[in-house]
Amino acid sequence: MSPLRQILVFVRPYGRLAVLSLVLLVGTIAIDLSIPRLIQRIIDRGISMHDGSLVLHTAVLMIGLSVLGAILAIGNNYFSVRVGEGVAADLRDALFTKIQSFSHANLDRFPTGDLLVRLSSDTNAAQRWAMVTLRIGTRAPLLMTGSLILMFRTNAELAVKVLPLLAATLAVTFWFGLRMEPFFGRVQKQLARLNQVLQENIAGVRLVKAFARSAHEAGRFAAANNALARLTVKVMRYMESMAPTLGFIIGTGVVLVIWAGGCQVIRNDLTLGQIVAFSNYMLTTVTPLIMMARLSNVWASGMASMRRINKVLDEVPDIQDIEAAQSLPSDSRGAIRFEKVVFTYGNAAAPVLRGIDLDIEPGRITAILGATGSGKSTLVNLIPRFYDPSQGRILMDGTDLRHLNRKTLLGRIGVVPQETILFSGSILDNLRLGCEDASKEDLMAAARMAQAEDFILRLPQGADSRVEERGVNLSGGQKQRLAIARALVSRPDILILDDSTSAVDIETEARIHTAIQAGLPHTTLVIVAQRITTVLKADQIIVLDQGRLQARGNHARLLAHSPVYREIFESQLGPLSGDTPVMGGLS
Numbered sequence: 001m002s003p004l005r006q007i008l009v010f011v012r013p014y015g016r017l018a019v020l021s022l023v024l025l026v027g028t029i030a031i032d033l034s035i036p037r038l039i040q041r042i043i044d045r046g047i048s049m050h051d052g053s054l055v056l057h058t059a060v061l062m063i064g065l066s067v068l069g070a071i072l073a074i075g076n077n078y079f080s081v082r083v084g085e086g087v088a089a090d091l092r093d094a095l096f097t098k099i100q101s102f103s104h105a106n107l108d109r110f111p112t113g114d115l116l117v118r119l120s121s122d123t124n125a126a127q128r129w130a131m132v133t134l135r136i137g138t139r140a141p142l143l144m145t146g147s148l149i150l151m152f153r154t155n156a157e158l159a160v161k162v163l164p165l166l167a168a169t170l171a172v173t174f175w176f177g178l179r180m181e182p183f184f185g186r187v188q189k190q191l192a193r194l195n196q197v198l199q200e201n202i203a204g205v206r207l208v209k210a211f212a213r214s215a216h217e218a219g220r221f222a223a224a225n226n227a228l229a230r231l232t233v234k235v236m237r238y239m240e241s242m243a244p245t246l247g248f249i250i251g252t253g254v255v256l257v258i259w260a261g262g263c264q265v266i267r268n269d270l271t272l273g274q275i276v277a278f279s280n281y282m283l284t285t286v287t288p289l290i291m292m293a294r295l296s297n298v299w300a301s302g303m304a305s306m307r308r309i310n311k312v313l314d315e316v317p318d319i320q321d322i323e324a325a326q327s328l329p330s331d332s333r334g335a336i337r338f339e340k341v342v343f344t345y346g347n348a349a350a351p352v353l354r355g356i357d358l359d360i361e362p363g364r365i366t367a368i369l370g371a372t373g374s375g376k377s378t379l380v381n382l383i384p385r386f387y388d389p390s391q392g393r394i395l396m397d398g399t400d401l402r403h404l405n406r407k408t409l410l411g412r413i414g415v416v417p418q419e420t421i422l423f424s425g426s427i428l429d430n431l432r433l434g435c436e437d438a439s440k441e442d443l444m445a446a447a448r449m450a451q452a453e454d455f456i457l458r459l460p461q462g463a464d465s466r467v468e469e470r471g472v473n474l475s476g477g478q479k480q481r482l483a484i485a486r487a488l489v490s491r492p493d494i495l496i497l498d499d500s501t502s503a504v505d506i507e508t509e510a511r512i513h514t515a516i517q518a519g520l521p522h523t524t525l526v527i528v529a530q531r532i533t534t535v536l537k538a539d540q541i542i543v544l545d546q547g548r549l550q551a552r553g554n555h556a557r558l559l560a561h562s563p564v565y566r567e568i569f570e571s572q573l574g575p576l577s578g579d580t581p582v583m584g585g586l587s
Contacts, residue, residue: 044273113196129302414487434489
């Protein structure tokens with residue numbers, strides 16, 4: 001959909017306000033166009049005839065019309081602002097809702113900084129476009145058309161002579177407007193780059209300080225900031241070149257009117273009042289063009305921003321339900337089967353997962369182990385359909401995940417990702433994300449399983465204590481335990497823990513696993529781990545190596561038959577001697 005049609009879609013719900021704004025605008029224009037004619041009346045019939053009464057009455061009428069015009073203009077501004085703000089709010093809602101519908105693959109294609117610019121700066125540009133269109137953008141062409149008609153009615157011969165100049169002014173205005181739109185697209189793209197650097201540094205400011213990289217990051221920001229400044233200066237310099245060009249054309253037009261009109265006045269073919277009225281109409285015709293030229297940056301920016309907004313609104317989520325999507329039955333067991341699964345990220349050359357055949361039995365503990373980059377997190381991200389396999393299929397209780405209703409699927413799966421994300425609000429608010437209708441007792445029961453209840457109760461306000469932005473007032477282990485509790489609130493059929501206990505000690509980790517098994521005995525538990533002690537007592541351990549399933553079995557079997565597993569074990573717990581040590585682990 002074109003940017004213009006797209007923005008009109010968002011204007012349509014405010015059609016009545018927009019029409020009312022335009023009606024008031026037409027009234028304002030009619031008053032503006034009547035003023036030169038009244039001036040002509042004062043000169044030709046009042047001053048020339050020495051009729052003071054007519055001059056007074058006409059002047060009072062002009063004052064009254066000016067007051068009415070001001071009132072109508074205020075009304076037009078009021079309603080156009082309401083339309084513009086409404087369009088901006090709806091655009092932000094539409095963008096936010098669309099982003100929420102994206103799969104992980106869609107989000108991979110849009111950097112966070114870029115999405116923030118589209119939700120803020122681009123939306124504001126579209127808002128300005130809507131308001132300007134309902135005010136100056138509509139006023140200018142209507143005023144110009146009305147003035148042109150009245151110019152011909154005043155003196156057709158003189159009007160024909162200035163038409164080429166008016167056409168030149170119009171052509172210059174449109175030429176500049178069309179040339180500027182790509183410039184503003186580049187400005188918004190560079191602004192997105194600046195926001196990305198800024199967002200990364202604000203989020204990682206502690207890491208930057210820890211590595212003493214403040215100077216380096218300041219250099220990155222300065223480079224992006226200076227690039228934006230240079231590009232903006234270039235755009236503004238280009239825009240400002242319009243004013244001298246249009247000034248020359250308009251000045252030529254004024255001289256032409258005075259010379260040609262003066263000759264007609266000398267020949268008595270034109271009255272003094274008519275030439276004054278004609279000059280006013282000519283200026284009234286040109287003034288909208290100047291306004292349009294000066295505001296062409298608003299239109300160009302608005303169109304460029306709407307193109308960027310359209311890219312988000314037109315983006316099709318990679319993960320969608322098919323028409324006949326099935327809901328999981330209430331007695332779903334949570335058995336998962338991978339059949340020859342291959343997965344590749346976007347346009348990457350090499351697949352991350354290669355030919356995975358795997359069964360995850362319901363109610364059992366499956367642990368996934370492997371070196372960094374072996375595909376562990378990718379594998380578990382396929383279970384809740386954060387991504388779909390590039391080849392092969394994944395079944396739950398014998399049904400292809402792509403045939404299941406995604407909402408009901410996610411309702412049965414609890415996920416604790418590697419990166420712990422908490423939201424500003426109370427602890428209870430964060431836990432309630434796992435189940436909106438959960439009672440406080442259910443929330444605290446989940447916290448108890450996650451070994452979070454003790455530290456929650458020690459806080460000044462207990463479970464009502466506030467979590468600051470990104471959980472900066474909590475330790476890493478506390479944040480991880482809250483994230484686990486949040487996933488446990490809904491009592492999921494399948495629980496995925498993606499290296500989610502890395503910040504807690506081995507004993508606390510063991511207690512968490514023991515409590516989960518006791519509290520949710522029928523839940524299928526899938527654990528991605530870096531620590532060997534996390535997986536020692538899993539029913540099934542999957543060893544991944546460079547995206548391939550290298551080995552599977554329990555700890556004893558893998559220790560005896562898998563060199564990769566044995567190497568991981570000995571690298572963390574030392575060479576084997578005598579009995580195999582079992583530390584912490586799963587009870």
